[in-house]
Amino acid sequence: MEEEMPMVVLVVIRVRVWVGMGKLLMGLGVMGGIQLTRDMIFSKLLGGLSKCFLFLCFYWLSSFARGFFVTIWIAVVMFKSNDILRKQTALKGERKISMLVGISLAFTIHVVGVYWWYQNDDLLYPLIMLPPKSIPPFWHAIFIIMVNDTLVRQAAMILKCILLIYYKNSRGRNYRKQGQMLTLVEYLMLLYRALLPTPVWYRFFLNKEYGSLFSSLMTGLYLTFKLTSVVEKVQSFFAALKALSRKEVHYGAYATSEQVNAAGDLCAICQEKMHTPIILRCKHIFCEDCVSEWFERERTCPLCRALVKSADLRSFSDGTTSLLFQIF
Numbered sequence: 001m002e003e004e005m006p007m008v009v010l011v012v013i014r015v016r017v018w019v020g021m022g023k024l025l026m027g028l029g030v031m032g033g034i035q036l037t038r039d040m041i042f043s044k045l046l047g048g049l050s051k052c053f054l055f056l057c058f059y060w061l062s063s064f065a066r067g068f069f070v071t072i073w074i075a076v077v078m079f080k081s082n083d084i085l086r087k088q089t090a091l092k093g094e095r096k097i098s099m100l101v102g103i104s105l106a107f108t109i110h111v112v113g114v115y116w117w118y119q120n121d122d123l124l125y126p127l128i129m130l131p132p133k134s135i136p137p138f139w140h141a142i143f144i145i146m147v148n149d150t151l152v153r154q155a156a157m158i159l160k161c162i163l164l165i166y167y168k169n170s171r172g173r174n175y176r177k178q179g180q181m182l183t184l185v186e187y188l189m190l191l192y193r194a195l196l197p198t199p200v201w202y203r204f205f206l207n208k209e210y211g212s213l214f215s216s217l218m219t220g221l222y223l224t225f226k227l228t229s230v231v232e233k234v235q236s237f238f239a240a241l242k243a244l245s246r247k248e249v250h251y252g253a254y255a256t257s258e259q260v261n262a263a264g265d266l267c268a269i270c271q272e273k274m275h276t277p278i279i280l281r282c283k284h285i286f287c288e289d290c291v292s293e294w295f296e297r298e299r300t301c302p303l304c305r306a307l308v309k310s311a312d313l314r315s316f317s318d319g320t321t322s323l324l325f326q327i328f
């Protein structure tokens with residue numbers, strides 16, 4: 001009772017103040033020739049309150065919307081960059097070093113700029129596999145993950161640009177190497193991206209507010225799910241690494257001069273004299289450079305459409321990146 005007494009007194013004082021102010025307003029209204037009724041004062045009060053509420057809503061929405069628009073923006077930039085990189089890769093020998101340097105510079109500025117802007121926002125901790133300092137609210141956790149996931153891809157594109165500069169004038173065997181290197185970078189990044197959300201969700205699920213049993217159960221389930229997906233990514237990465245060291249062409253053999261003479265000297269792809277000819281399983285012969293390029297996209301013989309190349313690891317040799325978001 002002793003503690004409640006001041007509360008009651010406070011409420012009474014407040015009510016008196018309001019009533020007093022109301023009377024004063026009414027008096028002023030009468031003096032001003034306007035009849036301010038009690039209802040009108042009440043509606044004014046309500047109007048003020050709803051304005052205050054609307055303002056709070058707007059404030060909350062604008063901070064929410066800012067995160068939303070930032071996410072949309074960097075996603076659009078990433079999609080666009082993916083397109084640019086694919087086109088540059090397809091240009092092969094025609095690509096310009098200055099253009100590639102410019103693109104990688106622009107990508108670098110974008111990545112560094114966003115991280116600089118959000119340097120106090122728990123974005124950097126998950127990058128080095130540390131959980132954020134405080135438990136993030138659900139939407140903030142999603143925001144952290146989306147931004148990191150997108151910017152890591154953008155950073156990998158810088159690396160791919162450097163690869164494109166390095167392999168600019170290569171043909172045939174070296175061109176294949178470029179494709180394998182691009183694929184390797186992509187698989188390394190897929191592995192890293194699979195790990196990126198882990199510290200954030202680890203912190204989120206370990207929230208003791210939901211009860212310690214529930215939270216530890218969720219954390220356990222999540223880490224188990226994560227482990228299996230990471231093991232799979234590690235396997236793909238090592239498969240890509242193994243493909244890099246594979247020297248022999250795995251869709252045919254080098255043709256002997258008799259085989260080349262019997263088939264005629266011209267390559268059906270480049271219409272020129274055969275250069276290091278390769279004989280496929282279907283007995284068709286092409287230059288190594290020509291057929292290597294062909295098998296970057298196709299799995300069948302260019303002449304008879306016989307299935308030649310076995311389906312292996314998905315190739316990212318065209319310079320593209322996977323566009324799906326890794327949220328969990």
Ligand SMILES: [Zn+2]
Pocket residue numbers: 267268269270271272274275286287290
């Ligand atoms: Zn050829």
Ligand SMILES: [Zn+2]
Pocket residue numbers: 280282283284301302303304305306
């Ligand atoms: Zn054939």
